[in-house]
Each structure stands twice: as C-alpha cells, then as structure tokens.
Amino acid sequence: xxxxxxxxxxxxxxxxxxxxxxxxxxxxxxxxxxxxxxxxxxxxxxxxxxxxxxxxxxxxxxxxxxxxxxxxxxxxxxxxxxxxxxxxxxxxxxxxxxxxxxxxxxxxxxxxxxxxxxxxxxxxxxxxxxxxxxxxxxxxxxxxxxxxxxxxxxxxxxxxxxxxxxxxxxxxxxxxxxxxxxxxxxxxxxxxxxxxxxxxxxxxxxxxxxxxxxxxxxxxxxxxxx
Amino acid sequence: xxxxxxxxxxxxxxxxxxxxxxxxxxxxxxxxxxxxxxxxxxxxxxxxxxxxxxxxxxxxxxxxxxxxxxxxxxxxxxxxxxxxxxxxxxxxxxxxxxxxxxxxxxxxxxxxxxxxxxxxxxxxxxxxxxxxxxxxxxxxxxxxxxxxxxxxxxxxxxxxxxxxxxxxxxxxxxxxxxxxxxxxxxxxxxxxxxxxxxxxxxxxxxxxxxxxxxxxxxxxxxxxxx
DNA sequence: ACCGAAACGGAACAGCCTTTCCACTTCCAC
DNA sequence: GTGGAAGTGGAAAGGCTGTTCCGTTTCGGT
Numbered sequence: 001x002x003x004x005x006x007x008x009x010x011x012x013x014x015x016x017x018x019x020x021x022x023x024x025x026x027x028x029x030x031x032x033x034x035x036x037x038x039x040x041x042x043x044x045x046x047x048x049x050x051x052x053x054x055x056x057x058x059x060x061x062x063x064x065x066x067x068x069x070x071x072x073x074x075x076x077x078x079x080x081x082x083x084x085x086x087x088x089x090x091x092x093x094x095x096x097x098x099x100x101x102x103x104x105x106x107x108x109x110x111x112x113x114x115x116x117x118x119x120x121x122x123x124x125x126x127x128x129x130x131x132x133x134x135x136x137x138x139x140x141x142x143x144x145x146x147x148x149x150x151x152x153x154x155x156x157x158x159x160x161x162x163x164x165x166x167x168x169x170x171x172x173x174x175x176x177x178x179x180x181x182x183x184x185x186x187x188x189x190x191x192x193x194x195x196x197x198x199x200x201x202x203x204x205x206x207x208x209x210x211x212x213x214x215x216x217x218x219x220x221x222x223x224x225x226x
Numbered sequence: 227x228x229x230x231x232x233x234x235x236x237x238x239x240x241x242x243x244x245x246x247x248x249x250x251x252x253x254x255x256x257x258x259x260x261x262x263x264x265x266x267x268x269x270x271x272x273x274x275x276x277x278x279x280x281x282x283x284x285x286x287x288x289x290x291x292x293x294x295x296x297x298x299x300x301x302x303x304x305x306x307x308x309x310x311x312x313x314x315x316x317x318x319x320x321x322x323x324x325x326x327x328x329x330x331x332x333x334x335x336x337x338x339x340x341x342x343x344x345x346x347x348x349x350x351x352x353x354x355x356x357x358x359x360x361x362x363x364x365x366x367x368x369x370x371x372x373x374x375x376x377x378x379x380x381x382x383x384x385x386x387x388x389x390x391x392x393x394x395x396x397x398x399x400x401x402x403x404x405x406x407x408x409x410x411x412x413x414x415x416x417x418x419x420x421x422x423x424x425x426x427x428x429x430x431x432x433x434x435x436x437x438x439x440x441x442x443x444x445x446x447x448x449x450x451x452x
Numbered sequence: 453a454c455c456g457a458a459a460c461g462g463a464a465c466a467g468c469c470t471t472t473c474c475a476c477t478t479c480c481a482c
Numbered sequence: 483g484t485g486g487a488a489g490t491g492g493a494a495a496g497g498c499t500g501t502t503c504c505g506t507t508t509c510g511g512t
Contacts, residue, residue: 021509024459043448047500058461063501065459116448124442157428160416163436167413170444171397187393190386194420201424202383210389216350218396221447222269222342247479247488273469284491289471 028065030055035072039117041178044069044127045224073128077121081135084122088142098155101146102192105169109184112173123170157197168195174221175214182208254291256281261298265343267404270295270353271450299354303347307361310348314368324381327372328418331395335410338399349396383423394421400447401440408434 020028034055038046048069052059066072087107094100112119121127122136143162150156168191176183186206193203246254260281264272274295278285292298313333320326338345347353348362369388376382394417402409412432419429 021458023508027459045448049500052461059501060462060503061460120445123445125438126442157431159428159431161435163438163441164412164416166441167401167436167444168416170441171401174444174447175393175397186390190390190394190420191417192420194416194418198425198427202385205383205385209387210393212351212389215389215392215396216352217449218393218400219346219349220449221400222271222450223443223446224448224450249478250489253489274471275469278491285471286473286491287489290489 024065027055027057027061030057031062031065032072032076036076036117039073039076040115043116044073044120070127070129073117073121074131077118077128078131078135080115080118081122081132081139085135085138085142088139088146092142092146092149097150097153098196101150101156101165104143104146105165105188105192106185108169109173109188110181112170113176113181113184114178119170119173123166155197156195160195165195175218180208180214182206183210183214186210250291253281253283253287256283257288257291258298258302262302262343265299265302266341269342270299270346296354299343299347300357303344303354304357304361306341306344307348307358307365311361311364311368314365314372318368318372318375323376323379324422327376327382327391330369330372331391331414331418332411334395335399335414336407338396339402339407339410340404345396345399349392381423382421386421391421401436401444403443406434406440408432409436409440412436 019025031051035051038051038054042050048062049059051072052062055062066075088104091100091104091107094103112122121132122139125133125136140162143165147156147160147162147165151158169188172184172187172191175187183206186208189203189205193199245251257277261277264277264280268276274288275285277298278288281288292301314330317326317330317333320329338348347358348365351359351362366388369391373382373386373388373391377384394414398410398413398417401413409432412434415429415431419425
C-alpha cells in the first residue's frame with residue numbers, strides 16, 4: 001500500500017520544510033520539554049511511556065514524531081553541546097591554567113549530576129546521530145587543549161590525558177543525589193589534589209562526609225541490561 | 227491443610243539439623259557454586275533462572291532451597307566476609323601504616339571488580355540477613371582503625387573517614403572490565419595521591435590510559451530500576 | 453460549513469522476568 | 483523390593499516494559 005502523508009521527523013528543535021500542523025507542533029514541543037526533564041533525572045534509559053505521561057500526550061504520538069530514541073536525543077542535546085564547548089573555551093581563557101581546569105571540572109561534575117542524560121550523551125558514543133557525534137568531536141579537542149595548557153603551566157601532572165579528566169568527572173558526578181553537591185565537591189577536591197603535580201598540604205575539604213547510604217548507592221551502580 | 231515435611235532453608239554453607247536427602251544436598255551445592263559465579267560477574271540483580279541454568283537444575287529447585295535472594299546471599303558471602311576482615315587486619319599489621327592502607331585499597335579494588343556481588347554485599351546495606359549485617363559490622367571498625375593508624379602516622383589526610391576510602395574503592399572498582407586491572411590501578415594511584423597528606427611529585431602511573439570506550443562504560447552506570 | 457488528510461490516544465500485542473504449581477521421579481527406611 | 487515422603491523440572495500464570503496499530507478527533511484549505 002502506498003502512503004501519502006507519512007510523518008516527517010524533525011531532527012532539530014527548529015522545524016524545517018513542510019511544517020507540522022499546529023497541534024502537532026505544539027505536542028512536539030511538549031514532548032521535547034518532557035523528554036528533557038525525564039532524561040535529566042532518569043537518564044536515557046527512561047521509556048517513551050513516561051515521557052508521554054509527563055508531556056500529557058499518548059505514547060503513539062511520541063513514537064510517531066520520534067521513531068526512536070536517537071531522534072529525540074539528537075533534537076534535545078544539540079544545543080546543550082554548544083554550552084559545553086563554550087564552557088571549555090571560557091575555562092581555557094582563565095588567567096590561571098590550573099584554576100581554569102578546576103572550574104571546568106567542578107562545573108562538569110555538577111552539570112552531569114543534574115542531568116544524567118546529558119552525561120550519557122557527552123561521554124558515551126552511540127547515543128543520538130551525527131549531530132551529537134559532531135558535538136562530541138568539538139568538545140574533545142577543546143578539553144585536550146585545556147589539559148595541555150595546565151600541563152605546560154606545570155600544574156597538572158604530565159602523564160594524564162583528557163580522558164583521565166573525563167572519567168574522573170563522570171565518576172564523581174554519579175555520587176549522591178541531586179542535592180548532594182557538597183559531597184561531590186568533596187570528592188572532586190580529593191581527585192584534583194591527586195591530579196596536581198605537587199602540593200604542600202591538603203586542600204580544604206567540604207565538611208559533608210559520605211554516609212553508609214552514599215556508599216551503598218555507589219555500590220549498586222550497574223550497567224543497564226541493554 | 228497441614229503440611230509435614232516443609233522445606234528447611236539452610237542459612238549457611240554447612241548444613242544443619244535434619245539433613246537433606248543426598249540428591250537435594252548435591253543440588254544445593256551446585257546452586258551455591260553457580261550463584262557465586264553468576265553473582266560475581268553480573269551482580270546480585272541476576273535472576274534465579276540464570277543461576278538455575280548454570281547449575282543445571284530447574285528454577286523450581288532453586289526457589290525451594292532458597293525462597294528469596296537474601297537466603298542465597300547469606301549462605302554465599304558469610305565466609306568471604308571473613309576473608310575481608312583477615313585482609314584488613316593483615317593491612318593493619320603492615321610496618322608502614324600508609325603502605326598497609328594502600329595495599330588494602332588495591333586488594334579491595336581488584337577484589338570488588340572481580341566480584342560484583344561481593345562488592346554489593348560489602349558496601350550496601352539490605353542484602354542478605356543478619357549474618358551478612360554482622361559481617362559488615364566487623365569490617366567497618368577494622369577499616370576505621372586502619373584509617374586512623376595512617377592518619378596518626380601523618381600520611382593520610384586527617385579530614386577523611388573510612389567511608390571516604392570505601393567510596394573511593396567502590397567507585398574505582400567499577401572502572402573497566404575484569405581484565406582491566408592496570409586501568410583501575412592507574413585511577414587508584416591518582417586517588418591515593420589525593421588522599422595523602424603531602425607528596426613532592428606524582429607517583430608513577432600504570433601506562434594503560436583510559437579510552438573513549440572506558441569513559442562510555444562509566445557514563446552508562448546507573449541505579450538499577452529495583 | 454464541509455471534507456479529506458493529519459494527528460491523536462490508548463488498547464492490544466509481544467517479549468522478558470519472576471514466581472508458583474503440580475505431575476512425575478528419586479531416595480531411603482523398612 | 484516396596485511405599486510414601488522428599489525432591490524435581492519445566493510449563494504456566496502473572497507482572498512489567500516497549501512498540502504497533504487503528505478507530506476517532508482535530509485541523510485547515512476551500
């Protein structure tokens with residue numbers, strides 16, 4: 001059977017070519033908003049049913065507009081990637097190379113803790129499509145430059161790479177709940193002390209100590225079944 | 227209806243009181259062995275069906291012997307907890323307090339990486355029953371003593387607790403696959419450099435650097451749905 | 453105001469785990 | 483060897499999640 005009027009998938013937040021019907025466009029925006037919220041606190045494994053519920057539309061509507069998760073991810077994170085690049089570049093402009101690096105790491109930890117979906121998109125290949133991949137390819141060299149600069153300034157140990165920094169930030173961002181910024185700050189401070197070439201004494205640590213429960217949460221982290 | 231001959235659950239590896247029939251005992255041991263294997267590489271979320279398959283028995287048999295996961299966990303990890311206590315105590319006897327702490331951390335990271343189930347039982351409350359809980363209660367003060375000793379020796383920063391150490395070990399144990407010991411070693415070295423009171427230069431780092439893929443794996447770690 | 457295309461919602465389906473149940477087999481005390 | 487309790491395997495029931503499909507509603511051009 002021949003189909004006219006098949007559904008067109010928009011791959012960006014700004015609609016293109018043949019415009020959607022007004023109600024459809026409204027729903028599309030609602031879905032994107034809902035998806036941002038849901039992905040931020042549950043991660044990209046959240047189901048379309050939950051996004052549909054939050055958006056106040058039927059599941060079918062979500063599936064029609066975004067046939068699979070990658071389409072939705074692509075539409076959502078495009079612009080957030082720009083933010084990250086801007087941050088790295090700002091950090092690279094910091095007068096003190098080491099301070100710039102620390103500031104970026106701090107921002108990265110808290111940002112990724114507040115938005116699990118973003119964390120996944122940034123660090124792990126195979127979410128989204130080419131636009132997302134292109135975004136990652138812009139971020140990587142920028143972070144590498146940041147790392148190099150701190151190394152040339154003699155502050156960051158010369159034997160680590162931008163991926164060491166990325167792993168450290170990614171791991172620490174998984175600590176605690178949304179509100180536990182000070183706990184993450186604590187561990188980041190320790191980690192940065194480890195990444196510095198040398199220091200005379202320990203940096204001041206946020207007072208919030210880990211609890212048994214915090215430890216339990218870390219121990220339960222697992223790779224999703226897929 | 228009145229039931230005689232209800233199934234008795236053994237809560238330890240060594241059977242007690244009314245003995246099982248010979249075939250039942252054989253199966254029970256097979257199940258424990260299979261469970262150890264499965265829990266070690268998939269973690270405690272693995273299903274009874276998989277354990278049954280590996281043990282070569284029907285699911286029903288597993289359920290009859292161990293009505294729920296906690297019973298199985300209790301039977302399995304009792305003795306492993308003893309190993310941990312022995313290790314902490316050995317570490318506490320090390321002539322150099324700092325070296326003892328490092329050795330214990332190294333052992334902890336690799337052990338927990340090789341056995342996800344053990345990692346969960348050790349760090350997170352609410353697996354198993356009282357025997358497991360009692361085991362945790364023996365480990366905690368032993369680690370605390372280890373930490374104190376290293377602090378009194380002026381080697382470990384005074385503002386961290388045994389839980390800081392536990393979290394660090396737990397997180398690093400989640401890095402990489404079973405075979406990536408050197409990668410975990412790398413991150414542990416960095417972390418320990420951060421936990422030391424002072425050092426003049428960076429410690430030598432294992433050459434194995436993290437890859438994009440390693441970063442991706444970390445970013446995908448999530449709390450299981452429960 | 454009307455009509456056909458576009459879009460909608462959610463029930464229905466399919467796959468996957470977990471748990472229960474029972475007809476059949478194995479063991480062992482006599 | 484035999485009787486009956488103990489133990490077994492796997493099919494079936496139930497719950498959960500992800501995806502498709504189609505009868506109904508909404509939109510917008512005429």
